[in-house]
Amino acid sequence: MSRSHIPALPDRARVEEAARWLSGRVVRTPVLNCPAIDRLAGARILLKAENLQAGGSYKMRGATLAVGRLAAAGHTGVVAQSTGNHAVAVALAARRHGLAATVVLPVDAAPVKVARARAAGARVVLAGTTVEERLAAARQFAAADGHPLIDAYDHLDALVVPVGGGGGVAGACLAAAGTPIEVYGVEPVGCDSLARSLAAGRPTPVVPAPTIADGLRPGCVGDLPFAVARSPRRSGCSCWS
Structure with missing residues (x-):
């Protein structure tokens, strides 16, 4: 059974609109080349270094956009669930906008990601080991708090x-x-x-x-x-x- 209602699919125009909005709000990470990997692959491989992004992953892009829009709409808090990276990104974005954040991670989440989310000021909840368990917990907190859930080239x-x-x-x-x-x-x-x-x-x-x-x-x-x-x-x- 579907976990959620599927909204209309986005298109390239919406991706480009989001990129324009994010300009200056997230790190413009470099594209790198590694000759050793090129030799192994037999092709020229370009690596997008999103590990240099705030929060350590590309998830900061979507979180910044979503939280920014919710803040502009007058929301005072957000809820998210993930195995770690999305939760950290939402926590950081919420702190930037002065919003409360509750993030639900699995009980076996990487300690460094739990620590990063807490350091960003989020309330961290550990729930189960599956996405269904985390979603159930996140929805409960969203309903109780009245905060929206942010579900994780040339x-x-x-x-x-x-x-x-x-x-x-x-x-x-x-x-x-x-x-x-x-x-x-x-x-x-x-x-x-x-x-x-x-x-x-x-x-x-x-x-x-x-x-x-x-x-x-x-x-x-x-x-x-x-x-x-x-x-x-x-x-x-x-x-x-």
Whole structure:
């Protein structure tokens, strides 16, 4: 069963509008090249260094946009759930706008991500180990507090994007729409919800296998990212495990 109502799919114009709004509000991270990786891949590989972003991941972009819009609309707080990166980003964005933030992470979340969210001033709640458990807890806090829930290229031939809940790879699909750029999602072995979902034609949960990439084991790809990734009109995605 779908976890949430799927809104209208965004398009490239909305991605570009968001990029303009975010200009100056998030770090413009560099695109780097590593000759050693080029030799291994047999191709020129460009790496987008989003680890240099505030909060340590690209999630700061979406969180800044969402929290900024909610703050402008008069909201005084936000709620989010994730395995860590989205929660940290929402906490940082909320602090910037003077909003209260409650973030729900799994009980086995990486301690550094729990610490970062708390350091940003968020109320951190640990709940379960699955996305369904975190969503249930987050919705309870959102209802109790009355706060909205923020549910977690020039000359390129391809984009290779790590896949957790699917937001990043969906964004890559939208950015690549209308270009010859191919988008490839990469999932850890045993955490391949998007690959299985694309094969099945519907979001398909998995029991995540152990992996050092804790942000890439949400259990099930999100409904909206799945819809974007499977749409050939939006430069659909291929997946590797």
